[in-house]
Amino acid sequence: MVWKGPDKDIDERDLSVHERKQWAAGVPAVAVSMKRDVEQMGPVRTARTLLRINQRDGFDCPGCAWPERHGGRKIAEFCENGAKAVAEEATLRRVTPAFFADHSVADLAGKTDYWLGQQGRLTHPMVLREGETHYAPISWGEAFELIADELRSLDSPDEAIFYTSGRTSNEAAFVYQLLVRSFGTNNLPDCSNMCHESSGSALGAAIGIGKGSVTVEDVENADLIIIAGQNPGTNHPRMLTVLESAKRKGANIIAVNPLPEAGLLRFKDPQRPSGVIGKGVALADQYLQIRIGGDLALFQGLGRLLAEAEDAAPGTVFDRDFIADHTAGFDEYLAHLREVDLGEVLTATGLSEQQIRTMAEAMAASKRTVICWAMGLTQQAKAVDTIGEAVNLLLLRGMIGKPGAGVCPVRGHSNVQGDRTMGIWEQMPESFLTALESEFGIDCPREHGHDTVAALRAMRDGKAKVFIGMGGNFVSATPDTAVTEAGLRQCALTVQVSTKLNRSHVVHGEVALILPTLGRTEADVQATGDQQVSVEDSMSMVHLSHGRLEPASPYLRSEVSIVCRLAVALLGPDHPVPWAEFEANYDTIRDSIARVVPGFDDFNARVRLPDGFVLPHPPRDSREFHTDTGKANFSVNELSWVPTPPGRLILQTMRSHDQFNTTIYGLEDRYRGVSGGRKVVFVNADDIAELGLTDGALVDLVSEWPVDGTVEERRVEGFRVVAYSTPRGNAAAYYPETNPLVPLDHVAERSNTPVSKAIVVRLEPVGA
Ligand SMILES: Nc1nc2c(c(=O)[nH]1)N[C@H]1C(S)=C(S)[C@@H](COP(=O)(O)OP(=O)(O)OC[C@H]3O[C@@H](n4cnc5c(=O)[nH]c(N)nc54)[C@H](O)[C@@H]3O)O[C@H]1N2
Ligand SMILES: Nc1nc2c(c(=O)[nH]1)N[C@H]1C(S)=C(S)[C@@H](COP(=O)(O)OP(=O)(O)OC[C@H]3O[C@@H](n4cnc5c(=O)[nH]c(N)nc54)[C@H](O)[C@@H]3O)O[C@H]1N2
Ligand SMILES: [Mo]
Numbered sequence: 001m002v003w004k005g006p007d008k009d010i011d012e013r014d015l016s017v018h019e020r021k022q023w024a025a026g027v028p029a030v031a032v033s034m035k036r037d038v039e040q041m042g043p044v045r046t047a048r049t050l051l052r053i054n055q056r057d058g059f060d061c062p063g064c065a066w067p068e069r070h071g072g073r074k075i076a077e078f079c080e081n082g083a084k085a086v087a088e089e090a091t092l093r094r095v096t097p098a099f100f101a102d103h104s105v106a107d108l109a110g111k112t113d114y115w116l117g118q119q120g121r122l123t124h125p126m127v128l129r130e131g132e133t134h135y136a137p138i139s140w141g142e143a144f145e146l147i148a149d150e151l152r153s154l155d156s157p158d159e160a161i162f163y164t165s166g167r168t169s170n171e172a173a174f175v176y177q178l179l180v181r182s183f184g185t186n187n188l189p190d191c192s193n194m195c196h197e198s199s200g201s202a203l204g205a206a207i208g209i210g211k212g213s214v215t216v217e218d219v220e221n222a223d224l225i226i227i228a229g230q231n232p233g234t235n236h237p238r239m240l241t242v243l244e245s246a247k248r249k250g251a252n253i254i255a256v257n258p259l260p261e262a263g264l265l266r267f268k269d270p271q272r273p274s275g276v277i278g279k280g281v282a283l284a285d286q287y288l289q290i291r292i293g294g295d296l297a298l299f300q301g302l303g304r305l306l307a308e309a310e311d312a313a314p315g316t317v318f319d320r321d322f323i324a325d326h327t328a329g330f331d332e333y334l335a336h337l338r339e340v341d342l343g344e345v346l347t348a349t350g351l352s353e354q355q356i357r358t359m360a361e362a363m364a365a366s367k368r369t370v371i372c373w374a375m376g377l378t379q380q381a382k383a384v385d386t387i388g389e390a391v392n393l394l395l396l397r398g399m400i401g402k403p404g405a406g407v408c409p410v411r412g413h414s415n416v417q418g419d420r421t422m423g424i425w426e427q428m429p430e431s432f433l434t435a436l437e438s439e440f441g442i443d444c445p446r447e448h449g450h451d452t453v454a455a456l457r458a459m460r461d462g463k464a465k466v467f468i469g470m471g472g473n474f475v476s477a478t479p480d481t482a483v484t485e486a487g488l489r490q491c492a493l494t495v496q497v498s499t500k501l502n503r504s505h506v507v508h509g510e511v512a513l514i515l516p517t518l519g520r521t522e523a524d525v526q527a528t529g530d531q532q533v534s535v536e537d538s539m540s541m542v543h544l545s546h547g548r549l550e551p552a553s554p555y556l557r558s559e560v561s562i563v564c565r566l567a568v569a570l571l572g573p574d575h576p577v578p579w580a581e582f583e584a585n586y587d588t589i590r591d592s593i594a595r596v597v598p599g600f601d602d603f604n605a606r607v608r609l610p611d612g613f614v615l616p617h618p619p620r621d622s623r624e625f626h627t628d629t630g631k632a633n634f635s636v637n638e639l640s641w642v643p644t645p646p647g648r649l650i651l652q653t654m655r656s657h658d659q660f661n662t663t664i665y666g667l668e669d670r671y672r673g674v675s676g677g678r679k680v681v682f683v684n685a686d687d688i689a690e691l692g693l694t695d696g697a698l699v700d701l702v703s704e705w706p707v708d709g710t711v712e713e714r715r716v717e718g719f720r721v722v723a724y725s726t727p728r729g730n731a732a733a734y735y736p737e738t739n740p741l742v743p744l745d746h747v748a749e750r751s752n753t754p755v756s757k758a759i760v761v762r763l764e765p766v767g768a
Helices: 027-041 043-050 080-090 097-102 105-109 113-118 140-152 170-183 197-207 216-221 237-248 273-277 295-312 320-326 330-339 342-349 353-365 383-396 416-421 430-440 452-460 481-490 559-571 579-584 586-596 618-622 685-690
Strands: 126-128 160-164 224-228 252-256 266-268 286-288 369-373 406-409 466-470 493-498 511-516 524-526 529-531 533-536 541-545 649-654 680-683 698-707 710-723 730-734 759-765
Touching (some): 043 080, 140 493, 160 170, 170 533, 170 586, 216 237, 224 353, 320 383, 383 406, 524 559, 685 710
Antiparallel strands (some): 533 541, 680 730
């Protein structure tokens, strides 16, 4: 299957490749962020807006989920990429009804997400009626009636899909899932299914809660920080400040990554004079250039070496008291470690024995270890096993539930963790559903709903007919783009609640709606006055976010308002949930949340404390583990890895420095030295030679996926080969251009997360 994506508005002939950078942040970062902001917002708005990011009385950065510092916040508590996220949202550019009159949907479908996003903020609710070529304005009331009619006409509520992206506030997420469950389905897929679902699955089984166990202070006070499968210099730049501070206190940092990401190597803090001019701080003490998918083997190899060190000096490496008091499954795990073949670990990881031994020694010597990870671990077939193995290593050494130690899955979207806490999950536990029922006097369905991959299958098979997206860009973010697009086109109705135009508006069902909504930066005024919303960061801190900018258009509604009005249209005025009251005053939503969601007691008062409050986390707070055994569980996993078939490469799909997921800010992947285009594939120089290619050659990427004895092929065309430092047999390219290559059925075991980081591909020279 050849994927003919829209790419004509980016002239890839302008692409140029420079030497990659050895350090991150510093002056160019500040300069770049200011330039983008001034382009989009003008100088005055730029100054006013940037100073409110992540401040106590300001708004939560709509970028990543890395926490703010408590107490010692800086005047500018944001990073280059946060400033770009704000520029995208607070831009002065507008997409008005006149724009839609000028551009047919067919015309817009030929544009990239980059071009679509650059057009500016959506200003009016718009409808694309059956058979029409252009979106036309519609009133909010008519839009809600149209959706309600379509939903009511379904044979079953399970024929509707209600997607959420992770920017949605706690309050909006809570009322949204309440609407969906009141309607009668648990079909609540979210971006987390493609993101940290594997972390949730692994941590839930191992420690009884799917969230990270550390605070910013813990990371700062750790003496060993392992960063595996994460590129913080680009995706969580504020984390670098914390790493730098840990480093200054003497921490040892080990980076495990197939790519030598600049942010892992050396950091110059743009907010510190010495950072602007000096050489910066070297971050990673050890950099392990691991083969893609080799982490499971690495962690098992480390376990084996730790066991050997414990044998050599009993009682010095393992935390025997912790293991005895707080864990289950140790004996089986230890027995398995003894079987681990170090030779196989070396093949799987591509590392040297010395590298692994040095890392094991660092772990054995550490008193406070934190392991951080992101998509490099979660988007793998064996992701859940791999994260289980990372936890095993911490449990061996009692590195959980004590200061300076623990698990740190670094979340993506700014409120993705909060959305889950609020019930955005297709399989919320019984306790949550019962609490909802008793709070509101409604009946919740019990059957689990569709996650993202299941939702795609249901659409493909004609079993889902209405798609509603609360934010996000479902078409471009999901795997197997051709299947996704066909599925959406089969729907009777697709609805997108959005701030900006994206591909999910132009690949649509028979009827389509665009519902424009307020962003984080904007004032949200309802019947009882100015409203604030709350978010939960990657470390379980809940705090307020207060937008103040004049909304992009007077016709925008908040996400809360959209959900509440749709609920009244769908469920009628006599429904037991007080939708109108919720819309008028978000405090009333928080009062209900306080009664339904554990840890939110006295929500309205505590969220107004200067830094908000932290949610309970039993392993972190008291070394309690609410698992099936009542203890932290060691897991035993088969040693497995990702070999490269002959003549093929294993491709990971990742973010450039100039995008937020499917929102493309620009064409500068500055640290990796690529500018002016995005269709590149990074390949080891020796592989380029062995495959008979040349640096700079133009190739098609063809993925290969075995099905019933044959091989399914998916193709994207015209990528430039870039010689780059990556292990032999591995390659890298940007998401979302490469999503058409990810087979829908290639998912992680147990978490069902698309395997976006290990796709078997071959490179075919263009015109060959
Ligand atoms: N500016 C900006 N910030 C963002 C985002 C953004 O797009 N732009 N996205 C947000 C979201 S939703 C998320 S989830 C996070 C994503 O944050 P990251 O997970 O850092 O994002 P990716 O670009 O997917 O990078 C994955 C990293 O894992 C490495 N990797 C790939 N395969 C393997 C492997 O097998 N083993 C190991 N050890 N490493 C591997 C890659 O080389 C890369 O460095 O960032 C969030 N923050
Ligand atoms: N191949 C591959 N695929 C991947 C990944 C990968 O690494 N590789 N990463 C996966 C990951 S980690 C994630 S999280 C998903 C991301 O999937 P999504 O969250 O679905 O995608 P985004 O690109 O973040 O969504 C951007 C859109 O959100 C809308 N938006 C922005 N702010 C707001 C807001 O405040 N409210 C509302 N209602 N809308 C808003 C805008 O219209 C914008 O166009 O993609 C996944 N897909
Ligand atoms: Mo994510």
